[in-house]
Amino acid sequence: MSCLPPMLKPSNRSKGGGGGGSVAGTICLSKEAFAGTYYNVRLVYETDEYGRLRIKESSSYISGLTYGWEYTHHTSYTRISADNTVSFEVDGTTSINVDIGGIGTVSTRSTLLKGSYNPCTGRGGIEKILESYQDNQN
Numbered sequence: 001m002s003c004l005p006p007m008l009k010p011s012n013r014s015k016g017g018g019g020g021g022s023v024a025g026t027i028c029l030s031k032e033a034f035a036g037t038y039y040n041v042r043l044v045y046e047t048d049e050y051g052r053l054r055i056k057e058s059s060s061y062i063s064g065l066t067y068g069w070e071y072t073h074h075t076s077y078t079r080i081s082a083d084n085t086v087s088f089e090v091d092g093t094t095s096i097n098v099d100i101g102g103i104g105t106v107s108t109r110s111t112l113l114k115g116s117y118n119p120c121t122g123r124g125g126i127e128k129i130l131e132s133y134q135d136n137q138n
Helices: none
Strands: 012-015 022-036 038-048 055-063 069-080 086-100 103-118 123-137
Touching: 012 123, 022 055, 022 123, 038 069, 038 086, 038 103, 038 123, 055 069, 055 086
Parallel strands: none
Antiparallel strands: 012 022, 022 038, 038 055, 069 086, 086 103, 103 123
């Protein structure tokens, strides 16, 4: 299946030896976690001259109102189906640091972001935020 992502401008086009060109770009997906704090997944992709999609790089981060929040990206897993839908699972650690009167409380969570996105249709996103807590108080 051949397509260009309708929501994204390609960052690079190159012409191959005998066919059409390949396209490279970035898909950025966000989901609100809490009151203006967002988890984000970034997928860097390229297509070959036949329109087949390949994920070159994936990462995750937080944005928005992040005061006291820290996030560390660990690993990513992506899979591409025949219709160019990219399914992903991203693993990281989220820490929340709260300072109340000099007493700091730290909550550390293992965070798993799951979802899918089809750049041909523009449908999908981060569908689930799964967290397991390990609370520590200082």
